[in-house]
Amino acid sequence: MREEIRAHRLVLIFITAWIAIFLYILFALGVHRSEARVEAEAILLLTNLVAVAFVYVGMGEIMAAATFGPPHRKEFTTYLLLGELSLITGFGLLLVEKATLPTVALIIAPYAILFGLAELRMARGLAHHPRQATALYVCGALEIGTGCLLLVSHYWSEVLIVRLLTMTAIASLLQLLPFVFFRPHQLPRKP
Numbered sequence: 001m002r003e004e005i006r007a008h009r010l011v012l013i014f015i016t017a018w019i020a021i022f023l024y025i026l027f028a029l030g031v032h033r034s035e036a037r038v039e040a041e042a043i044l045l046l047t048n049l050v051a052v053a054f055v056y057v058g059m060g061e062i063m064a065a066a067t068f069g070p071p072h073r074k075e076f077t078t079y080l081l082l083g084e085l086s087l088i089t090g091f092g093l094l095l096v097e098k099a100t101l102p103t104v105a106l107i108i109a110p111y112a113i114l115f116g117l118a119e120l121r122m123a124r125g126l127a128h129h130p131r132q133a134t135a136l137y138v139c140g141a142l143e144i145g146t147g148c149l150l151l152v153s154h155y156w157s158e159v160l161i162v163r164l165l166t167m168t169a170i171a172s173l174l175q176l177l178p179f180v181f182f183r184p185h186q187l188p189r190k191p
Contacts, residue, residue, distance in 0.1 A: 007067035009180065011079070014060035016176040018053035019169045025049060026166055046162075047099045050108065054090030058083045101161045102154040109150035112168050116143030119175055135175070142171045 025045065061083030065076050089107055093099055119140030126133040146168040153161045 007064040011057070011060050011064045012176055012179045014057050016173065016180050018057060019173045019176070022046075022049055022053065023166065023169050023173065026162065046101070047093060047104050050104050051090045051093035054086045054093065058086030058090060061086060101158045102156075105150040105153035105161050105165060108165065108168070109147045109153075112143050112147030112150060112172075115172060116140045116147060119143060139171045139175045143168065146171065
């Protein structure tokens with residue numbers, strides 16, 4: 001049980017770290033405040049950052065799948081498929097010569113929607129903890145909404161896309177941080 005929790009935490013730490021790096025670079029570049037067109041260098045940097053993040057998270061998910069092994073088929077299969085999908089997405093983004101911000105938004109959209117659905121599912125399981133469940137319901141709905149908006153982002157300006165990506169990343173980070181700081185020794189011992 002504790003080994004499985006460590007594997008889940010490893011993946012969550014990878015995702016949290018890359019979202020934090022993404023947000024740091026966005027804020028350091030000041031792209032989120034820009035009223036004009038987003039510069040080509042910033043788009044290239046953000047695209048490559050998202051691609052590398054997908055590759056690293058994919059490797060983390062595959063390592064987590066290896067931890068679970070055949071006895072935990074559902075977790076093993078889920079992490080293996082997510083890892084492969086993340087690796088393919090990351091390498092695909094790195095190899096595309098003219099990746100644009102709407103392309104990045106379109107690639108991130110399904111992940112945001114799936115993450116939002118996972119948050120809603122976790123909220124149902126935490127009904128006996130109303131504050132945590134409410135936070136998961138709100139952020140899950142926000143993630144699904146931003147994911148749907150990212151799907152149609154090719155109609156928007158680059159500045160609006162960056163702002164939406166920033167909002168999506170912040171909502172994800174707010175929900176991941178408690179899981180990252182959770183310690184397995186906080187679990188009650190079975191008698």
